[in-house]
Amino acid sequence: MAVLTNVGPAPYAPERTVAEIEDSEGNRIVISSMRLVGTSIRCACGAVGIEALGRPIVGVVCYCDDCQTAGQRIERMPGASPFRGNDGGTPLIVYRRDRIRDLHGRDHLQQMKQLNSSATNRWVARCCNGAMMMDFDDGKHWVDIYQARFESDPPPPPVSSSD
Numbered sequence: 555m556a557v558l559t560n561v562g563p564a565p566y567a568p569e570r571t572v573a574e575i576e577d578s579e580g581n582r583i584v585i586s587s588m589r590l591v592g593t594s595i596r597c598a599c600g601a602v603g604i605e606a607l608g609r610p611i612v613g614v615v616c617y618c619d620d621c622q623t624a625g626q627r628i629e630r631m632p633g634a635s636p637f638r639g640n641d642g643g644t645p646l647i648v649y650r651r652d653r654i655r656d657l658h659g660r661d662h663l664q665q666m667k668q669l670n671s672s673a674t675n676r677w678v679a680r681c682c683n684g685a686m687m688m689d690f691d692d693g694k695h696w697v698d699i700y701q702a703r704f705e706s707d708p709p710p711p712p713v714s715s716s717d
């Protein structure tokens with residue numbers, strides 16, 4: 555398991571000005587509400603775009619049998635681009651489920667299960683057979699996004715869980 559290091563910009567940005575005040579020396583102070591910054595995730599052809607808001611929970615590389623079998627299967631699909639490491643591991647960035655937002659192309663996403671009884675869904679963009687993410691039928695509160703699909707590096711996970 556590889557964990558992302560805690561470097562990089564804070565995933566917050568000013569949204570709008572809430573108030574402007576002056577301190578005792580007459581300096582103007584602008585108070586802004588903050589929003590979570592989105593990191594863009596796209597399929598290889600760009601038809602499917604999603605956004606992950608704020609910091610991920612953690613970054614991992616998965617070597618389980620399920621990910622290896624599914625990885626080989628998806629990478630063999632026509633036009634699919636590889637998304638696993640040379641060692642067969644699958645780099646995943648884990649986000650809270652409620653921090654994922656569809657931007658466009660949701661219609662292209664196709665659900666794939668290794669077994670019908672499996673709670674794990676892999677979502678593949680049919681437009682270019684790109685593996686996008688995994689979610690779960692059993693109420694897990696997170697989704698695993700294939701790191702290969704990130705347009706830029708996601709912000710680092712928080713040091714403490716209170717972030």
Ligand SMILES: [Zn+2]
Nearest residue numbers: 597599681682
């Ligand atoms: Zn695509």
Ligand SMILES: [Zn+2]
Nearest residue numbers: 616617618621
């Ligand atoms: Zn796995």
